[in-house]
Amino acid sequence: MNDAVVSPKHYKLKGLGDIESIDVLRAVLSKEEFSGFCHGNTLKYLIRAGKKDNKVQDLEKAKVYLQWLIENEMKGGETE
Structure with a gap:
């Protein structure tokens, strides 16, 4: 991924x-x-993918936020 997505x-x-x-x-x-x-x-x-900027870039951004969400949810071994 490029810096426009991750950083x-x-x-x-x-x-x-x-x-x-x-x-x-x-x-x-x-x-x-x-x-x-x-x-x-x-x-x-995910909703705006392909409507504003590059569709793949929007999907990559969604993936980054989803990964951060997963990592945050895994912290501390807490479950819902």
């Missing part, structure tokens, strides 16, 4: 060691809030 330049906070906004969100949101954020973004990119 877009416009989501880095300059002056803070180039920290990425996703890392800030992970740090300040609860586990449940971060899961909701990732779930919503997964759906957003």
